[in-house]
Amino acid sequence: MSPATPAPESGGAALELLVHGVGGATPQDMLDDPRTVRVTGDRTAAVYRRAEDLDAEDHPERYAARPVPEAYCWSNLTSGDGARALWLLLLPFMVVNLAHWMRPPARRRPGLVRLYGVLVRLVALTLTVLLTAAACEVALDLTAWQCAATAGCADAHSWLGFLSAGRGGWWSLPGRRLALAALVPTALVGLLWYLSNRTWSAYEAQRPPAGYDAPLPDPRPEPEPAGAEPAGAGPADGQTHGAASAGITSPSTASPGPTPPDTDPAEPRPALGRPGFWYGRRLVARLRAAHTSAGFLTVAAALVTATVRHDAVNPGPGAVLGRLLQAAVAVLALVVLWVVCRRGRSERRLDLRVERALVSWLPGASLALLVLTALHACWSRPGWTSTGTLPGDAVFGALTLAQGGLVVALGVVALLLQRPRRDPRTALRGLGGPAVAMLACALGGVMSGGVAQRVADWLDGPATPGMGDAGPRIAPPVLLSWQASVIPVLLLLLLAPAAVLAVRTVLAGRRLRAAVEADYPGDERDPVRTGQIADGRARASLTDSAPVLVGVVSGATLLLGAGSVAGAWTSGNVPGRAFDGAHPALAPLASATQALGSWMIGFGFLLFVTWGRRAYKDASARRTIGILWDVGTFWPRAAHPFAPPCYAERAVPDLTWRMSSWTRSTGGRLVISGHSQGSVLAAAAVWQLRPDTRRRVALLTYGSPLERLYGRWFPAYFGPEALRGLNRTVHCWSNLYRATDPIGGPVRVPAEDGRPAVDAGVLLDPVAYGRTREHPLPEPILGHSDYQADPVFADRRSALLDRLPPALPRQRGGDESSDQGSSGRSSG
Numbered sequence: 001m002s003p004a005t006p007a008p009e010s011g012g013a014a015l016e017l018l019v020h021g022v023g024g025a026t027p028q029d030m031l032d033d034p035r036t037v038r039v040t041g042d043r044t045a046a047v048y049r050r051a052e053d054l055d056a057e058d059h060p061e062r063y064a065a066r067p068v069p070e071a072y073c074w075s076n077l078t079s080g081d082g083a084r085a086l087w088l089l090l091l092p093f094m095v096v097n098l099a100h101w102m103r104p105p106a107r108r109r110p111g112l113v114r115l116y117g118v119l120v121r122l123v124a125l126t127l128t129v130l131l132t133a134a135a136c137e138v139a140l141d142l143t144a145w146q147c148a149a150t151a152g153c154a155d156a157h158s159w160l161g162f163l164s165a166g167r168g169g170w171w172s173l174p175g176r177r178l179a180l181a182a183l184v185p186t187a188l189v190g191l192l193w194y195l196s197n198r199t200w201s202a203y204e205a206q207r208p209p210a211g212y213d214a215p216l217p218d219p220r221p222e223p224e225p226a227g228a229e230p231a232g233a234g235p236a237d238g239q240t241h242g243a244a245s246a247g248i249t250s251p252s253t254a255s256p257g258p259t260p261p262d263t264d265p266a267e268p269r270p271a272l273g274r275p276g277f278w279y280g281r282r283l284v285a286r287l288r289a290a291h292t293s294a295g296f297l298t299v300a301a302a303l304v305t306a307t308v309r310h311d312a313v314n315p316g317p318g319a320v321l322g323r324l325l326q327a328a329v330a331v332l333a334l335v336v337l338w339v340v341c342r343r344g345r346s347e348r349r350l351d352l353r354v355e356r357a358l359v360s361w362l363p364g365a366s367l368a369l370l371v372l373t374a375l376h377a378c379w380s381r382p383g384w385t386s387t388g389t390l391p392g393d394a395v396f397g398a399l400t401l402a403q404g405g406l407v408v409a410l411g412v413v414a415l416l417l418q419r420p421r422r423d424p425r426t427a428l429r430g431l432g433g434p435a436v437a438m439l440a441c442a443l444g445g446v447m448s449g450g451v452a453q454r455v456a457d458w459l460d461g462p463a464t465p466g467m468g469d470a471g472p473r474i475a476p477p478v479l480l481s482w483q484a485s486v487i488p489v490l491l492l493l494l495l496a497p498a499a500v501l502a503v504r505t506v507l508a509g510r511r512l513r514a515a516v517e518a519d520y521p522g523d524e525r526d527p528v529r530t531g532q533i534a535d536g537r538a539r540a541s542l543t544d545s546a547p548v549l550v551g552v553v554s555g556a557t558l559l560l561g562a563g564s565v566a567g568a569w570t571s572g573n574v575p576g577r578a579f580d581g582a583h584p585a586l587a588p589l590a591s592a593t594q595a596l597g598s599w600m601i602g603f604g605f606l607l608f609v610t611w612g613r614r615a616y617k618d619a620s621a622r623r624t625i626g627i628l629w630d631v632g633t634f635w636p637r638a639a640h641p642f643a644p645p646c647y648a649e650r651a652v653p654d655l656t657w658r659m660s661s662w663t664r665s666t667g668g669r670l671v672i673s674g675h676s677q678g679s680v681l682a683a684a685a686v687w688q689l690r691p692d693t694r695r696r697v698a699l700l701t702y703g704s705p706l707e708r709l710y711g712r713w714f715p716a717y718f719g720p721e722a723l724r725g726l727n728r729t730v731h732c733w734s735n736l737y738r739a740t741d742p743i744g745g746p747v748r749v750p751a752e753d754g755r756p757a758v759d760a761g762v763l764l765d766p767v768a769y770g771r772t773r774e775h776p777l778p779e780p781i782l783g784h785s786d787y788q789a790d791p792v793f794a795d796r797r798s799a800l801l802d803r804l805p806p807a808l809p810r811q812r813g814g815d816e817s818s819d820q821g822s823s824g825r826s827s828g
Contacts (some may be wrong), residue, residue, distance in 0.1 A: 021676025
């Protein structure tokens with residue numbers, strides 16, 4: 001990706017800040033020069049410049065004839081070392097975190113907004129409990145309780161010999177086996193806490209620069225845009241919201257106190273422009289403490305429930321202590337719920353407070369209670385034998401019902417929020433958040449059920465779990481078998497919309513042939529070439545059908561999940577046995593779906609693990625996974641603290657500070673040029689600028705998902721009013737897109753208040769239909785890539801520079817000294 005041709009020789013010094021998109025790019029490719037220098041930043045994210053342009057801030061008068069290109073490279077924030085491939089296992093947490101940001105826009109309805117956030121956080125909490133319960137199922141129930149108590153299973157797995165009930169060793173008592181096995185889920189919770197704490201220190205805990213840059217003297221001030229605060233700008237969860245300040249001062253001079261209030265109260269303040277939006281330290285710390293405690297308490301509940309159940313039948317000296325421990329687990333569980341429900345994000349100011357007592361004692365108290373329950377389980381109980389299964393059916397059934405109820409309640413709240421002002425472009429009519437939350441629950445169920453099914457198959461030998469075949473008969477909870485059996489049914493249901501979309505794409509490709517030929521008049525017609533271009537446009541339009549697929553999957557998952565719970569609780573048996581005696585065609589079908597679903601659910605989990613292992617060793621696969629996180633981890637961790645970290649909490653302040661330092665030190669003009677996901681970062685960074693700085697900035701976006709993806713799925717933050725407000729506050733904005741681009745599209749901001757429409761005409765792709773003197777070789781269909789190769793890009797960039805006000809005289813004195821030196825460079 002090379003910079004565009006020079007701008008007209010007028011207007012003074014100008015900077016073009018290039019921001020790459022998903023997948024990343026090297027600074028050499030972005031600047032089209034092998035000699036690049038890191039201006040500021042580190043190995044994780046940095047700004048680069050050509051070596052010949054290194055003195056631009058010191059001598060801006062030398063660069064009046066052309067803009068100075070700079071490249072902001074942020075790909076290492078999402079696709080760095082191989083260990084990040086393990087973030088695939090956190091996919092359900094990432095998805096439920098997205099649901100928080102998908103709420104419909106709301107104005108003056110803080111109660112509903114707060115309720116929406118509480119419901120999403122509760123769904124996220126159930127996912128943590130579900131993952132921990134799955135680890136308990138594998139380690140405590142299947143291994144320590146069932147397999148170690150069965151002579152055939154223990155003999156078949158020699159590493160379980162010291163736990164075997166038949167050998168009568170010290171560890172052979174059921175309580176001691178359970179206490180030892182509890183180390184596995186406890187270590188899993190500890191690992192999640194460690195990963196969250198480590199990434200929190202690198203992302204959320206990094207305080208953004210505070211305060212505002214000194215306002216520039218503008219000889220031709222522009223009127224502030226009028227209008228109410230954009231939709232979605234109301235306080236999330238009824239609280240104030242958190243991120244980098246709107247304008248930026250040097251970190252060396254940043255005040256440790258709260259960010260000063262906006263100096264212009266008439267300026268609209270969208271949600272992404274609030275001072276604390278990109279600084280989620282306090283909320284992540286609270287949620288991390290609560291979720292870590294919930295994990296420890298889940299393990300403690302599994303231990304104490306088993307001992308209390310035995311002591312109720314065979315009372316002993318530890319029976320009273322068991323009841324007390326059970327009550328303590330319930331009390332701490334209520335405290336965890338209170339912590340999760342009490343407070344949401346803080347964004348209207350830079351919230352620097354730390355709730356030290358909460359963060360320190362809640363996880364520690366839960367861990368101490370877990371240790372006490374483990375010691376209580378080790379108490380000698382003569383005659384105690386492990387038969388049947390631990391009470392896993394009730395736990396997984398209750399979690400499934402709770403998740404379904406929360407998702408339904410979330411849907412009702414979303415409809416109430418969407419009702420007063422319905423936008424037809426909003427995905428699923430405002431139900432995108434509940435649908436995605438349901439997908440997160442389904443992913444959590446597939447992963448947890450897959451582990452349990454595979455471990456049961458492994459311990460069972462040749463037997464099918466729950467079917468009573470020859471073998472040790474080690475079986476997971478009945479509900480997990482029912483949930484596995486509905487996966488083939490779900491896939492069959494998906495075949496119908498998939499087939500419809502495939503047929504629609506083929507027919508659309510045929511219809512578009514005439515439009516393609518009309519776009520290239522005068523060229524000799526080639527049916528093959530025309531078909532390729534038309535099919536490319538038709539395939540790109542499939543992105544707009546994503547809401548239909550998400551809605552079908554989510555609705556089917558909700559109904560099938562309810563059916564699984566009903567089938568498991570009414571029959572008390574696995575599907576292959578529940579239909580014994582039914583119609584001859586039905587019983588074999590139930591057995592087949594159970595076996596096939598068990599295999600598929602296990603295969604899905606193994607695929608995650610295999611992909612993660614491959615990505616650890618293969619840089620290309622690691623890059624692919626990084627692209628997934630580019631899209632999924634743009635948003636701060638507002639619902640689940642164990643989700644992958646938000647890279648924008650580093651990238652947006654970086655870009656805001658860079659734009660502010662340039663305009664402040666040189667008085668020059670600036671074009672921030674963002675491709676794909678880089679356009680979303682660019683828009684978010686522009687929102688963070690002071691109004692007087694935004695008036696000196698032009699925004700150029702290309703291949704941008706701002707409206708097509710973010711506007712439709714996140715209407716409270718990128719909806720029509722927010723994008724129109726961005727156009728009113730920035731000096732000028734132009735957007736380029738292609739019909740063959742499956743990601744980018746128009747932003748649909750019309751001309752208003754004397755400003756032209758943001759969208760340029762649809763770019764031709766390919767640039768030339770056949771061979772010409774200018775293009776002697778066939779031009780490729782570029783789709784989402786290489787927008788700067790199109791001549792229209794240079795024309796649009798030059799037009800934006802022409803519309804910007806002339807550069808101001810350089811500021812002298814103390815203000816310049818605070819900008820990391822006059823050039824903004826760092827030695828690193």
